[in-house]
Amino acid sequence: MSIGRDEVRHVARLAELAVNENELDRLVEQLSRIVDYVAQLEQVPGDAASDPFLPGPHSVALRDDVPVPIPLRYPPADMAPEFAEGFYLVPRLGAMGDE
Amino acid sequence: MSAATDIARETGRRLTAADTAGLNAALDWSQRLLDTEAARVDRLGVRGALDAVPIALKDNIVTTEQPTTCASRILEGYTSPFNATVVDRLRSAGAMIAAKANMDEFAMGSSTEHSAYGRVRHPLDHDRVPGGSSGGSAALVAADVVPVALGSETGGSVRQPASFCGVVGVKPSYGRVSRFGLVAFGSSLDCISVFGRTVNDAAKVLSAISGADPLDATTLDRPAMPLPRPREDLRGLRVGLPKEYFPADLHAGVAAGLQRTREAILDLGAEVCDVSLPHTAFAVPTYYIVAPAEAAANLARFDGVRYGPRKVGPGGDVRALYQATRGQGFGAEVRRRILVGTYVLSAGYYDAYYKQAQRARALIAEDFRRAFATGVDLLLTPTTPTPAFRAGEKTDDPVAMYLADIFVCATSLAGLPALSLPVGRSEGLPVGAQLIAPFFEEELMLSAAAAIERVVPATAEVR
Numbered sequence: 001m002s003i004g005r006d007e008v009r010h011v012a013r014l015a016e017l018a019v020n021e022n023e024l025d026r027l028v029e030q031l032s033r034i035v036d037y038v039a040q041l042e043q044v045p046g047d048a049a050s051d052p053f054l055p056g057p058h059s060v061a062l063r064d065d066v067p068v069p070i071p072l073r074y075p076p077a078d079m080a081p082e083f084a085e086g087f088y089l090v091p092r093l094g095a096m097g098d099e
Numbered sequence: 100m101s102a103a104t105d106i107a108r109e110t111g112r113r114l115t116a117a118d119t120a121g122l123n124a125a126l127d128w129s130q131r132l133l134d135t136e137a138a139r140v141d142r143l144g145v146r147g148a149l150d151a152v153p154i155a156l157k158d159n160i161v162t163t164e165q166p167t168t169c170a171s172r173i174l175e176g177y178t179s180p181f182n183a184t185v186v187d188r189l190r191s192a193g194a195m196i197a198a199k200a201n202m203d204e205f206a207m208g209s210s211t212e213h214s215a216y217g218r219v220r221h222p223l224d225h226d227r228v229p230g231g232s233s234g235g236s237a238a239l240v241a242a243d244v245v246p247v248a249l250g251s252e253t254g255g256s257v258r259q260p261a262s263f264c265g266v267v268g269v270k271p272s273y274g275r276v277s278r279f280g281l282v283a284f285g286s287s288l289d290c291i292s293v294f295g296r297t298v299n300d301a302a303k304v305l306s307a308i309s310g311a312d313p314l315d316a317t318t319l320d321r322p323a324m325p326l327p328r329p330r331e332d333l334r335g336l337r338v339g340l341p342k343e344y345f346p347a348d349l350h351a352g353v354a355a356g357l358q359r360t361r362e363a364i365l366d367l368g369a370e371v372c373d374v375s376l377p378h379t380a381f382a383v384p385t386y387y388i389v390a391p392a393e394a395a396a397n398l399a400r401f402d403g404v405r406y407g408p409r410k411v412g413p414g415g416d417v418r419a420l421y422q423a424t425r426g427q428g429f430g431a432e433v434r435r436r437i438l439v440g441t442y443v444l445s446a447g448y449y450d451a452y453y454k455q456a457q458r459a460r461a462l463i464a465e466d467f468r469r470a471f472a473t474g475v476d477l478l479l480t481p482t483t484p485t486p487a488f489r490a491g492e493k494t495d496d497p498v499a500m501y502l503a504d505i506f507v508c509a510t511s512l513a514g515l516p517a518l519s520l521p522v523g524r525s526e527g528l529p530v531g532a533q534l535i536a537p538f539f540e541e542e543l544m545l546s547a548a549a550a551i552e553r554v555v556p557a558t559a560e561v562r
Contacts, residue, residue, distance in 0.1 A: 003442070007442075008438065011438050011441045011442045011445065014441050014445060015395060015425075015437050015440075015441040016399070016402065016418065016421040016422050016425055017422060017425050017426050017429070017434060017437060017438065018412060018422040018423050018425070018426025018427070019426065019434075020426075027435070027438070030435060030497055031435065031438060031439060031442070033496070033497065033498055034435070034439055034497055034498060035439070035442065035452075037384060037387070037498045037501075038384040038387055038443075038452065038456075039384075039452075040380075040381075040384050041381060041384050041385065041388070041452070041455045041456055041459055042451075042455070043381075044381060044455055044458050044459045044462065051461065052457040052460070052461070053457065053460045053461035053464045053512075053513075054287055055272075055273035055274065055464075055513065055514020055538075056273045056274040056287075056317045056319065056514060060316045060317070061311070061313075061316055061318075061320055062316065063313035063314075063316070071180040071181050072180055073178060073179070073180040
């Protein structure tokens with residue numbers, strides 16, 4: 001196995017992905033199989049161009065910077081308990097510490 | 100009743116029949132929405148190029164009227180506040196959005212077995228897969244529910260199911276069609292692509308959705324693709340057959356279908372020659388580093404805070420929320436690819452895997468450039484190494500599943516246009532031939548494919 005249980009746990013933490021202990025062995029087996037398979041890229045000549053190839057335009061075409069309203073699925077008032085005059089109402093600073 | 104309403108009702112009947120037959124190809128549709136689409140077409144007044152044509156959308160293309168789930172539990176109940184650019188363009192051309200189609204979760208798969216909403220059945224044999232990841236779109240066209248559908252390609256996810264289902268599948272050049280409103284998987288690879296019953300149907304849809312879009316900076320500043328001019332023959336064209344795509348162990352039915360296509364191309368007056376794409380063997384391993392790496396970054400946004408259901412993890416802090424939501428919301432294949440993508444980008448492995456894959460990708464693209472520079476106009480290859488395989492046959496071995504993409508993912512890495520054309524059947528199962536063209540030469544590719552389509556019987560057994 002090219003990948004062990006600890007490596008899978010570490011990568012899962014980096015990816016913010018909960019992994020159950022009872023599925024760990026299967027993941028170790030499958031990820032090792034994938035990583036062993038893609039390792040054949042070791043054979044790519046070392047003198048090959050190192051500039052990444054990207055399809056598409058050579059330069060990114062930027063659009064005019066015109067502010068437009070961003071559509072929301074729900075009105076802002078539906079996203080929090082209290083909303084008035086364009087602001088969310090939250091406890092006064094320090095008020096929570098007094099409770 | 101208007102013609103559009105008639106078509107909307109008939110499409111509803113066909114979607115019902117497909118659901119009843121257990122195809123499981125449509126995730127979301129309703130007669131009410133179809134009737135609304137028909138009324139909108141009637142209000143348009145002018146007859147567009149796709150006047151009242153019902154079209155299915157893969158469920159990773161957003162619309163404001165229907166949920167977009169990417170066939171994942173993590174997006175359950177999500178409806179976009181905006182439409183994809185392709186949706187606006189289809190509607191401007193008169194098309195009616197008929198259904199959101201089932202798919203492999205987040206477009207990761209080659210069989211449409213990795214859907215949170217169950218696998219899609221192959222329309223000709225329910226024990227087999229329709230290919231993937233756009234298997235729902237392919238099955239809806241193959242079952243004659245809709246004449247055209249949109250899918251998305253990251254590494255062959257339209258051409259491969261088109262081949263399995265016996266329909267036409269066209270992937271445009273990267274930058275030809277706007278990705279705005281396509282849920283991102285591999286941003287340097289993703290292309291919205293088209294299924295059609297015929298080459299001309301697919302070409303009409305591609306023409307309608309193509310062209311620069313200020314909302315996608317990677318679209319090229321060129322106008323929409325004109326409809327290809329019909330060709331009587333293929334005289335003056337040179338078609339290359341890359342030897343790496345014709346291995347000795349190629350499925351006999353696929354080889355026979357390609358031989359039939361080669362003979363038709365010769366009969367139509369084209370010249371045929373052998374070419375070599377020497378780095379083809381690197382295509383699948385390169386793809387399965389680049390695509391998961393990009394996916395790991397793109398799917399980081401699905402964390403339970405902004406989209407879909409939220410799960411609370413042990414400890415109750417925000418990281419526990421992320422981990423529980425993502426751990427339970429993503430299916431097995433998506434989680435595997437996120438883990439692989441994170442691994443190849445992590446400290447200590449980046450140079451060995453990701454950087455090496457970038458080198459290989461440049462070599463693969465250079466292979467195509469050199470082949471076309473020798474005077475070859477198009478390349479002809481099989482689309483898939485075998486006809487549709489049985490459900491469950493490859494689900495336990497991810498690498499075996501990945502190898503189903505062996506003839507389609509190199510063109511995705513190189514950003515080139517390509518299509519799959521049905522060229523016969525082997526023991527009743529469709530066989531597809533692939534045409535690959537130079538960058539932005541879709542018109543040439545489609546006009547040649549239409550000429551081949553006229554003389555190669557798509558449903559006759561090959562021997």
